[in-house]
Amino acid sequence: MALSASALRDRAPRTAGTPLRPSGNLRRRMALSRALEAVATAAALFAVALLIDVAVTVITNGAPAISFAFLTQSANGLSGGGIANALLGTVVMVVFGAAIAIPVGILVGLFLTEVAGPRSRLAHLLEVVLDMLQGVPTVVVGIVVFGLIVVPQQKETGFAGAIALSIIMLPLIARASQQVLAVVPPSFRQAADALGVERWRTVIGVILPAAAGGILTGAILAVARAAGETAPLLLVDSLYHPNAIQLQPFGNGVPSVPMFIYTTYDLPSVSGITLAWGAALVLLTGILVANVGARLMLSRTRRRMGL
Amino acid sequence: MSSIGSIGSRLRDRAGAHSSLGDRVMYALCATGGLIAAAVIAEMIYQVVHGAGPAISRDGLAFVLHSRWNPFFNRFGGGQGLYGTLVSSAIALVLATPLGISIGLYLGVMASPRVRAVVGPLVEMLAAVPSVIVGFWGVIVLAPFVAHHVEPFLHGALGFIPIFGTPQTTGLSLFTAGLTLTLMVLPIIAALSRDLFLTVPRELTDGAAALGATRWEVIRGVVLPTTAAGVAAAVVLGLGRALGEAIAVLQVIGGGHGISRNLFLPSDALAPRIAQEFLSPEGQEIPALFYLALILLVIELVISVVARRIAGRFSVHRTVTT
Numbered sequence: 355m356a357l358s359a360s361a362l363r364d365r366a367p368r369t370a371g372t373p374l375r376p377s378g379n380l381r382r383r384m385a386l387s388r389a390l391e392a393v394a395t396a397a398a399l400f401a402v403a404l405l406i407d408v409a410v411t412v413i414t415n416g417a418p419a420i421s422f423a424f425l426t427q428s429a430n431g432l433s434g435g436g437i438a439n440a441l442l443g444t445v446v447m448v449v450f451g452a453a454i455a456i457p458v459g460i461l462v463g464l465f466l467t468e469v470a471g472p473r474s475r476l477a478h479l480l481e482v483v484l485d486m487l488q489g490v491p492t493v494v495v496g497i498v499v500f501g502l503i504v505v506p507q508q509k510e511t512g513f514a515g516a517i518a519l520s521i522i523m524l525p526l527i528a529r530a531s532q533q534v535l536a537v538v539p540p541s542f543r544q545a546a547d548a549l550g551v552e553r554w555r556t557v558i559g560v561i562l563p564a565a566a567g568g569i570l571t572g573a574i575l576a577v578a579r580a581a582g583e584t585a586p587l588l589l590v591d592s593l594y595h596p597n598a599i600q601l602q603p604f605g606n607g608v609p610s611v612p613m614f615i616y617t618t619y620d621l622p623s624v625s626g627i628t629l630a631w632g633a634a635l636v637l638l639t640g641i642l643v644a645n646v647g648a649r650l651m652l653s654r655t656r657r658r659m660g661l
Numbered sequence: 662m663s664s665i666g667s668i669g670s671r672l673r674d675r676a677g678a679h680s681s682l683g684d685r686v687m688y689a690l691c692a693t694g695g696l697i698a699a700a701v702i703a704e705m706i707y708q709v710v711h712g713a714g715p716a717i718s719r720d721g722l723a724f725v726l727h728s729r730w731n732p733f734f735n736r737f738g739g740g741q742g743l744y745g746t747l748v749s750s751a752i753a754l755v756l757a758t759p760l761g762i763s764i765g766l767y768l769g770v771m772a773s774p775r776v777r778a779v780v781g782p783l784v785e786m787l788a789a790v791p792s793v794i795v796g797f798w799g800v801i802v803l804a805p806f807v808a809h810h811v812e813p814f815l816h817g818a819l820g821f822i823p824i825f826g827t828p829q830t831t832g833l834s835l836f837t838a839g840l841t842l843t844l845m846v847l848p849i850i851a852a853l854s855r856d857l858f859l860t861v862p863r864e865l866t867d868g869a870a871a872l873g874a875t876r877w878e879v880i881r882g883v884v885l886p887t888t889a890a891g892v893a894a895a896v897v898l899g900l901g902r903a904l905g906e907a908i909a910v911l912q913v914i915g916g917g918h919g920i921s922r923n924l925f926l927p928s929d930a931l932a933p934r935i936a937q938e939f940l941s942p943e944g945q946e947i948p949a950l951f952y953l954a955l956i957l958l959v960i961e962l963v964i965s966v967v968a969r970r971i972a973g974r975f976s977v978h979r980t981v982t983t
Contacts, residue, residue: 387877391771397763398772398780401851404844405787408798415801461694469691480695482969483702488979489898489965490705490958491905493932497954500939501708521701526981528698533980553680554687575789575981582791585907585932589939612793616908619797634794645789645982649782 412634419632429597437633439599440614446601447512447608448581451519456573459524463531488525495521496586504590512608515591519580530572534565567655571648578644584612611637709958712951724952728920737949739956744920745930750903752839753846758896761850769858770884785982788848796912799841808832812925826923833915835928841913846899849983853895857888891975894968898979901964907932931957
């Protein structure tokens with residue numbers, strides 16, 4: 355590919371009066387190629403511009419709302435207040451959901467890489483299940499948890515929200531763990547095998563520590579995804595006291611940042627829209643910081659594994 | 662190397678016959694994890710079918726095509742939602758497929774490693790923006806722009822085609838919903854196709870270049886044909902994302918009723934209707950909403966199987982970053 359016009363030109367005999375230029379058919383082909391390369395470059399720039407536009411919109415509209423009080427006070431109806439209770443609620447539900455999804459996700463990853471061989475029927479079936487789980491729309495996850503937990507309890511609770519978020523996180527964490535566990539160098543296992551170490555000790559002492567950074571990366575990204583989910587919470591955790599801090603998810607509705615944004619931007623008040631943008635700014639900042647941090651950590655893990 | 666590995670694993674298998682208690686506990690735990698994942702899918706199917714039971718026994722399959730939704734008269738149908746879902750997703754795919762593959766080509770074939778390391782994550786970060794924020798942006802930024810510039814322009818230039826009918830002043834329409842979904846599907850198709858293009862063996866592309874192919878000819882002759890199946894699977898996964906989106910679509914689609922050929926009118930779709938109506942369900946509405954969820958679930962399960970099928974030898978999955 356690099357062997358294009360410029361390379362040819364450099365090797366052309368200097369004595370020839372005119373520089374060697376592609377002509378006729380070759381010229382047309384190269385012009386077409388350049389034009390389409392420009393289109394592809396423009397497409398990539400467009401995507402980056404979209405991200406920047408979304409970010410700038412959120413920042414310019416949300417920045418006026420940000421203050422110390424906004425982050426430390428609870429919501430106060432239409433008249434202002436802050437998002438402290440929504441932030442704490444989101445943290446409670448996400449931590450609770452992650453506490454379920456991370457161990458189960460790692461176990462699924464271990465099952466796929468350590469227990470079942472890569473060609474096993476069972477592993478193949480489990481991968482299909484993971485694909486399906488990941489494809490299920492989040493609103494369907496919400497309606498399932500509604501039928502499973504909200505209907506029997508006759509109550510919308512933060513617990514139901516946390517379960518819904520854990521179902522969303524599970525396939526993400528399982529896939530991420532599987533991918534990381536699969537690239538742990540085989541020499542690690544062979545060394546442990548050669549020493550006669552039992553499998554479970556190898557897994558706990560060698561394989562999991564080697565993969566920990568990558569698994570943590572996947573977990574952080576999954577948590578960042580879950581923290582921004584609105585649709586399932588709309589179905590299973592939309593009835594809560596909007597102005598109070600609620601840290602106890604069992605039997606109580608728990609407020610959350612996405613629900614705060616969703617319910618506040620609709621309110622017929624100018625200050626409501628500003629509050630919603632402020633909350634969007636806080637949420638987006640948290641998610642993007644988590645993304646950047648997770649990626650940096652992943653590249654460090656890769657280097658340590660010698661990849 | 663591989664032979665050593667296979668001997669190692671064979672030894673391990675033999676050891677498995679009388680493995681230690683610790684090993685057996687570990688295997689059991691891991692199998693439990695797998696069972697939990699399978700149980701979640703089974704429970705989902707059960708809950709949705711069970712919840713939709715009354716609606717299924719009342720309306721049967723006719724529900725899917727019936728387009729009225731009137732809680733006061735207990736008349737429910739999924740036809741309109743299905744139409745809105747399919748059309749908005751189709752708009753998103755028509756726009757996001759060429760754009761996403763172009764971005765994938767830029768990142769996978771053309772950009773230098775350093776540029777790729779910066780632009781790639783930025784594109785993926787588009788997928789990390791929560792849908793409620795995308796929808797918010799859609800209402801405040803995209804909808805006015807569409808209402809004042811895009812829709813009048815399309816109506817003026819192509820108004821003789823019925824789908825480009827008279828625009829509304831709000832910009833909340835099926836068309837805007839499609840554009841919003843484009844933004845959400847784009848990073849998926851771009852990132853997955855980039856990963857595929859990066860797997861094309863260097864010898865193949867270099868060989869084509871050595872024969873005098875221009876970069877576009879290398880792409881058209883080598884890169885795209887060798888990865889076509891995987892790219893198709895990536896597009897199908899993007900479609901799955903578009904079909905299931907609730908919140909962002911709910912914010913920009915305008916909540917219109919009835920089926921119209923005009924894309925510039927407010928409409929409704931399956932997932933947003935579930936989210937919307939669940940806030941204050943009336944009468945027999947809940948089983949009907951479960952029925953809508955059942956339609957969505959069936960579509961998505963089929964899509965995940967289809968994507969896997971057409972991907973063939975490629976391993977194309979949405980990852981934690983897409």
